Amino acid sequence: MITAADLLDHPRGRRFCFELVNGVQQPDDPDAVASALAAVPLPVLSEDSVVVALESTAESALWWQPPDATDALLSRPELRPALTRIARWAVDSPVVRQLAEPQGGAWTVVFDDDDDQPRRPSTGQALHDWAQQLRDEVAAGSPGVTSGVWWTTPPWPLLQTTRAPFPSAGPLALWAVEDSFGQEHARALSTPIDPAARVFTVDGPDDWAALCRRWPLDVTTTTRRNDWRLATGRQGTWVLPDWSGVAAEYDLVHLTVAGWFRTSGDAVKVDDDRASVVAGWTPDSAYWLTDHELGTGTWAAWSRPGNSGVWRRHD
Structure with a gap:
């Protein structure tokens, strides 16, 4: 089981939240990004959308260089309230819960x-x-x-x-x-x-x-x-x-x-x-x-x- 805090408190979790709503544009100003994230619609998640979001999140793991601009931006405190909304929506999704607790062989x-x-x-x-x-x-x-x-x-x-x-x-x-x-x-x-x-x-x-x-x-x-x-x-x-x-x-x-x-x-x-x-x-x-x-x-x-x-x- 994962919680909203698991996503909010760690780089990959924050990136996963962002990738789930990847239609959001990235203005240069953190306040503008926060506003965009706060306003973005949160639809019912599909399996394919979660797959693509997790893949993009894994691809953002750059262990030989500093965090990219998106990860650096998502760590800013101004974005915490908007990301909290998305994280709670994500962990409430049955599809994300299925991802976090895979079954089968x-x-x-x-x-x-x-x-x-x-x-x-x-x-x-x-x-x-x-x-x-x-x-x-x-x-x-x-x-x-x-x-x-x-x-x-x-x-x-x-x-x-x-x-x-x-x-x-x-x-x-x-x-x-x-x-x-x-x-x-x-x-x-x-x-x-x-x-x-x-x-x-x-x-x-x-x-x-x-x-x-x-x-x-x-x-x-x-x-x-x-x-x-x-x-x-x-x-x-x-x-x-x-x-x-x-x-x-x-x-x-x-x-x-x-x-x-x-x-x-x-x-x-x-x-x-x-x-x-x-x-x-x-x-x-x-x-x-x-x-x-x-x-x-x-x-x-x-x-x-x-x-x-x-x-x-x-x-």
Whole structure:
């Protein structure tokens, strides 16, 4: 469940509210924007409109540069009353509630046109290699002000699944992607859910901070220091979870849709000295930290010509 405060108090939530009424023009003056938002009609939301709004919101996650002009504008106190009206309308919508609490099975998504099932090396080996490469990067350090790896997801090729809150639009991993590459073709496979899996659920910043305190990897000497400073405005020590350590106690880490709204775009306080970010995540992503079967079904083809609009399945 998400609340109006979940949307109003965080960058992605405010952007989602704005994208839901994307017909509003952006005058330069905050008071004029506030007036426009206060007057915009609030119709009954459709599944497609929510899909497009969430996709645009995810695309606004710019972890290698400062927040864009729209995000900066939406954070102004003059816009709070008008955004409160929109946030309350959004969370009262059955469609938004369905987005925030997706039901049904999980899906693996692959963005390519290859008809073959992708090969995946051992999860344990992939985590070991990732941790070693990151420690090498930390030891080498990053000279000057540069950009580099900024995401905090478990590494490829760990299995990632998402659910499909609106079956006709497909799994969230098709369209709610931070820094997407503009793909137009994908395949999705129904992937079994293991009820015995040990799951760490990230439902907000406190959960992410707990992960970072329990399994911290200090990345302050890497390019992340500069990228995350630009994105959040914070300077200081930065950490991310050591996924190779998390895998010793959990099979799966799951970021809920509400967790994404509550964390993406903010610096998450880990303790008095350290902070982290939830960057590069698709809402509802579940990453398998231990080996897990893809499933034996048939890959379903999805596409959207011109990299615009809603993804649709075709057989």
